Amino acid sequence: MMLNPADINTDTLPYRLPSPVLEGVMTSLEAVETVLSGRAAELGVEIRRGIRATALQQDDRTVTVQAGEDTYQATWLVGCDGGRSTVRGLAGFEFVGTEPQFTGYTMLSAVAEPNPLEPGFTLTPTGMYLTMPTPGHIGMMDFDGGAFDRTRRPSVAHLQSVLRRVSGTDVTLDDVQLVSTFTDRARQTTSYRQGRVLLAGDAAHIHSPLGAQGLNTGIGDAVNLGWKLAATVRGHAHTGLMETYTSERHPVGARTLQWTRAQTAAMKPDPHAQALQALIRDLLETRDGTTYVHNRTSGSSTRYDLGSSHPLVGRNAPDFCFHDRTRLSDLLHDGRGVVLDFSTGRQLHGATDGRADLIRYKAGPVINDLGLGALLIRPDGVIAWADDYDPDRNALQQAATRWFGPDH
Template identity: 65%
Template sequence: MHDVVIAGGGPVGLFLAGEVALSGCSVLVLEREQEATSPWKTLPLGMRGLNAASAETFYRRGLLEAAAKASGTAVEKLGAAPEASEAPVPRALSHFAGMTLDAADIESATLRYRLPSPAMEGFMTSLAAIEDVLSERAATLGVEIVRGADVTAVTQDDHAVAVTAAGRQYQGRWLVGCDGGRSTVRTLAGFDFVGTEPLFTGYVAQVTFADPDRLPLGFNPTAHGMYLRTPFEGHLGMMDFDGATFDRSQPLTREHLQTVLRRITGTDVTLTDVRLASSFTDRAMQATSYRRGRVLLAGDAAHIHSPLGGQGLNLGIGDAVNLGWKLAAAVHGTAADGLLDTYTSERHPVGAAVLDWSRAQVATMKPGPNTPALRRLLHDLMSTPDGTTHVYRTTSGLFNRYDLADEQPLVGRTAPDFRFEDGTRLGDLLHQGQGVVLDFSAHRGLQDVAGKWKGRIRYAAGSARNDLGFTALLVRPDGVVAWASEHTPRREAFAQATARWFGVPEN
């Protein structure tokens, strides 16, 4: 029997597998596809964007340089980011409904609790690049991956989960469905999946144009929808507001794609060849809970929405890093009471907000006589410093706050990348997936308390180059601040916070 079985070997499943295996758990990944390689994973069709929060997550596990290299992206060498008191800002922003903004308009003074870091912003990548990095990590940590294993049955009791895949039964103490928007695990385990129905049929394709110069690059809204051309030759995206009436079970022919493209663009542009094509919708749905007994969901299995703004992969990575250490604690029997339930209570509101962000973009794009005026108004509002800053805070993922029942404004947020005088960064201390105590006051009482959770918490003391006014912090394995003090640390308060998140001490 494995400690954890994960259905789905995409980026979310692989990242989660590494997180759980990092603590010594045995992990099995069941992936339905026979081969790891696919043209849908490589550029241009597999193009994805890692936002700043995801880049930070990779950095905190020592994976940023490998991910950047695999993606062909130049990222500052670890430790090379300059120190500054002001919050760093990105060089580029995600779009909203195809409307791009200038990152220079972000008001850095309003971005509290940010410090320069090697992971200051996101970057473009591909599914293939991310999966290569995460597959190598999983193999190094002893994760077993079985391909061609399509899950067909799931049963559970109070002690284990039985999973049938490709005619064989596997046993696990826990099962996590990371098997995509049409999740079999979600259906078989009886999760409720609710939300809103779609308004458009979307298409992504790699084609050959007879007359490519007739279609400009970038996002192009029209009276009938929107189309996107990227610098990659033949890469085409379309959103056709047909009420999602197209039968997506039928093959995508050149004739159909050309008809849709001509209707959206209002031209007689010609497609001479279609190499690959797929369809999608803006259906926005979410599981009402991410856990049923010993079965959990993460990534697209837990929530689906349109790809507008590129939030899907990032939302799933956030699920995985939140769930991994909690699930490992449950396996080892060290989890505090209710710890695993905080996965849903923390991540469900984040997922709901992303679904609403997607819905708002669709509403802004829906063709109609008033749409151009609405788009102009929204663009004007978002182009103000306040508006641009709001878009950055929403899409970067760095400013989510979990409700941890603490009024201190940093608690529940991702921790700044504090740097000690010797050059050690918080990101370095999180590589092994343990909690971290940052003690800038060298308070002996904190060290004594932290020592009771040896193996689960790392203690680091010393002066920080910029402590932002804090004397001590407790940071969870996912990089979220669980407790913070701006005065002389109180041992009792620190001990209570530690017990809340790391369970009963071993001595």
């Protein structure tokens, strides 16, 4: 069910500003990993691949991981090791949710001519298949209750049988090069922290790839956790900062799981789901329906409850651009918080200036200040405090103390 961009009501996002960053882009996990690995190398991070954890112990000060004959010890451990997370199992996280309705397949395969498959997404009485513009990329969903044994590689004969059943054609596969399988099993840990062990990404939540929410949700976990963990390790964090990781990110993960469950329910090949599909299509023909779905899938509607009634607090900050062409995104590259003062700068100057270890200060007019007076922005780009008119220095100080400790 495709959205019409012209039907998106941008007035529901009054604090949106133009940005050089693309709103959405098709990419691959390989490309993302290449960029992140390169950045890690620039920062001096050593990545050791192919090492499997076999045991884990923790006390009130350290975590010890056994990996074969090697032992690693640290003050914190973060499991980002995927949906079948070893760290999650060794640390004893509770992982709860729902069982799958389908088995999904993606493959790179030639199709013998004549090719009977339709381009794009095609819902059928027995499932769904997808053919991508890139030749040979095929996806399909078989509502078998997740019965296929995903520990083994599917044979060409099995793939062809499933595709014929799902598509209702006599399609013939030729030269299958790559194949992977997935399900819509939806599970989430009840907490993202157990003592000194934390989870992020698929290790903390799994769901179907419908709607392409998984990568964004996982990176959101990492960005939220990264600065809080750094502040804690360096001794800057206030009491309770680490607890905000679960309280902020767990609801986001739960919302994503519910969204993908709803998509699965609407795609099942039965009369009830088809009735639901018809209702959803009607809603998507309205401006409100399209806008709602766009805001959910783009992340625009994500907001953390930070205890403020201001409509911007808890949301990602707009990418403000100063007249010297500096952008807010430039100021966030070093992982510090940022105070933006759009007033004269005299009221707030000194509230955080000179504390450059955790908070950067930037004053001056911007091309569009959206009617705001001043903002406190966390290192993850989330607005922690905002004032529309004459900035209240005391309120800013309280917000800075909450997120960055009493010395700021």
